[in-house]
Amino acid sequence: MDVIVEEGHGVIDVTEESEKMPLPSDNMVTSDFKEDTSCGLKIPFRDDRLLMPMFQRFASPRCSLALLSMAYFFSDGIGSGVFSSTISTVEKQFQLHSTETGLIAATVDIGSCVALLATIYFGENIIKTQWIGSGIVFVIIGSSIFVTPQYTSTEYGFGEEDLNYCGNVTLSVCDISPLRWYRFVFMAGTFFMGLGMEYITTIPLSYLDENVKQSYSSLYHGIFNGVGAIGLAAGYMLGGISLQLYNNPSKSVLITIDSSLWVGAWWLFFIVGAAALLLIVFPVFLLPGNLSQSDNVRRNREHKIKSHRVSSRVASRLLSLSCNKLFIAITVSETFHACLTFGVMTYAVKMGVDLYGMSESTASLALGSLSIISTVLGYISGGVLVSKLGLNLKGILQFMLACSVLSCAFSFGFLIHCPGKKLGIVNINKTNAIVGPCNAQCHCTTENYNPVCDDDGSLYFSPCHAGCGIQEAFSVASDCECLLGKNVTNGTVSSTKCVSERCPKFPLLITLMFLCFLSAFLGVTPSTQATLRSVAFDERTTAISVQRVVQIVFGRIVGRLAFGAVFDNSCLIWSSECGAEGACRVYDSELVSRNLTILITTGKICIVVVLLCAISLAQRRSNHCGKANEPPNILISTK
Structure with missing residues (x-):
């Protein structure tokens, strides 16, 4: 060689x-x-x-697209899909608080912001393929760090099943465990994953755009984004599948997946994804900074937008973008879209369980499948339509407006919900003690959540809250005072009786949700095209990076907080943790449905208003450029 x-x-x-x-x-x-x-x-x-x-x-556009798309597939599958579906299991194994796992998730966004700030600073003065390859290395390092506690901590042991019946309740030990210190290791892992994922997500957009004809750019972006969306959904589903295996698959245990003490093999697909990225990183590093025969494409594209040449200094590029009203409008609309998208994605399983009566595994599979179909069809179809129709900047914005209007209309489908859970004890006091005459003498605690139901499907927080005097098994109890006088065959409660009835509205719900997601994702690839066409050629990488920073700070983080507040404000029963308020166990499904609809439709309306402003700005720019290119009027005298 x-x-x-x-x-x-x-x-x-x-x-x-x-x-x-x-x-x-x-x-x-x-x-x-x-x-x-x-x-x-x-x-x-x-x-x-x-x-x-x-x-x-x-070294061709198609091979580059394949390599970069596969990198996006595995990195997003690990950092977004597998992570989102397994973080609650990590919380259980390492005895973390919900606020601590939320901070671990936020560290991904912090890493993304650091990566984007570096991209903004260096702008076009980078070799894009080298930075993309470095991003893959960062994701591999982050994944390896994230699974380290699984092998360096003490082996997880489920111990004895807790007692939780009237007069005999096992109280939780509130001493600080050394396991809790591993949260800093998880934060380091997610930081590196966020750092690398942003390089893999952002830089390929400008790399592909500058190496293919403009008429093909939207198609390439659609395929790239579509493969990434498949990776996210596949990771989400595979993460749920891995939780069906015990934390140590080679060990035989007595408990089943239905036990509250079950901890699945959350670490499995972090290792598989990192190994797959290890095979991709070398070919990505081999790619040239510019593909062959792209000189003509680059020279033609550099003169497409009539604007002065900006300096390579970051301050000059940022000043130019801050004065670009059209770019600002597009960024604001994309920020609203990111807010809604990441809010829904973060709480999708919770929506499936609490609004539609699904189990967690069913919700993961159903909504994961829905996500795959809607995002892939939306990303790729949006790119193909823009490419085939030959839309200019104004036409792209009008296409985005039409998609947003449709998505806003379908978002009213969130008002439809399935019947909520029927509570066995309805008089809930301000401290959420779930007390009643039948269990007042039992001295129950809300620290050990062990839901059981009677024959008519009424839910009790635990056998103790049902007033049961005999606990036959962990989730089966009898001699229950709270069942006296009710039309039930016996005084026994069990977790197996807590089976949600099939919701007759589910087919309509899933159809409207699919149409809402599809119409929203149809505008994602065109929005990237609109961003690239609204700025100067040598500002593209900086523009995309600035847009991503704004989306992360004001979109992802705000969206997750807003959707979380919707669920928290709709809670009926809270558990407790060492005397402090813990996680919500039962939600008011009608209130959740109404608040979600208000939040989503408000965001969609804001997107429509901003896009209308963007179309007006694009029309004004087009008129200005047209007048600048008109030949001067020449008056010829006939005298």
Whole structure:
């Protein structure tokens, strides 16, 4: 295999040490290196590359799209899908508070912000493929760190089943456990995952855009975003499947997945995903900074937008973007979209369980399948339509407006919900003690949630709250005072009786939800095209990065907090943790449904208003450019 080192303007043999040229005095990448179209690996701490001509056939737009899409698939599948579906299990195993697991999740966004700030600072003065490859390395490192506590901590043991019947309640031990310190290890892992995921998500958009014809750019972006969406949904579903395996799959245990002490193998697909990324990172590093035969594309695109050439300084680029009203309008609309998308994604399983009466596994599979179909169809179809219709900037914005109006109309479907849970004890006092005459003498606690039901489906917080004097098994009790006088066959309660009846409205619910998601995701790929066409050619990477920072700070984080507040404000019964208020156990489904509809439709209306402003700005820009290109009027005298 011939290996050549390219340096500066010349090409030399690596065996001729005496003929090597001196290294550049600074660390900036030379223009020849940045514009190189040959495959090879960059030598660390030098401006040289090891060229590998045998891989040159793969330096094409299609192969690049395949590699970058697969990187997006696995990174988003790990950091968003598997993480979201398994974080509650991590909380249980390592005895973490909900606020602490929320902070772990927020660390992903902090890592993303750091990555985006670096991208904004360097702008176009980067070799995009090297940064994307570095992002893959960061995700691998983050995943490895995240699963480290599974192997360095003491093995999880479920111990004895707690007693929780009238007059005999096992109280929780509130001493601080050394396991809780592992939350800092999890935060380090999610930080690196967020750092790498943002490079993999953001930089390929401008890399693909500058290496293909503009008419193909939206199609490539649609495929890229669609594959990433499949990865997220697949990771979400696979994470749920991994929880069906015990934490240590090789160990035989007596408890089943229905036990409150069950902890699944949450770590499994973090390792699988990291191994898959390890196979992809080398080919990504080999990709050139610019694909061959892209010079004409780049030269033509650089003059598409009539604007002055901005300086490479970050302050000048940011000043230019801050004065671009059209870019600001598009960014605001995308921020509202991110707020709604990440809010729904974070609480999708909770919505399925509390609004539609599904089990958690069923909710993961059903909503995961719905997410795959709607996002893939939306991303790819949106890109194809923009490409086939040949829409200009104004046409793209009008297409986005139509999608938002449809999505807003379908969002009223969230008003439909299934009947909520029927409570056995209805007089809930201000401290959520769930007390009644039948269990007042039992001295029950809300620290041990062990839901049981009677024959008519009424829910009790635990056998103790049902006034049961005999606990036959962990979730079966008899001699229950609270069942006296009710039309039930016996005085026994059991968790197996807490089976939600099939909701007759479910087909209509799932149809409206699908149409709402599909119409919303149809506008995602066109929005990327609108962003790229609203700024100067050499501001594209900075523009996308600035947009992502705004989406993370004011979209993702705010959306998760807003949707969380909707559920918290609709809670009927709270558990407690060492005397403090813990997690919500029962929600008012009607109140959740109404508040969610208000939140989602308000966000959709804001998107519509902002897009109307953006269309007006695009029309004004088009008129201005048209007048600037008109030939001067010449008056010819006939005298």
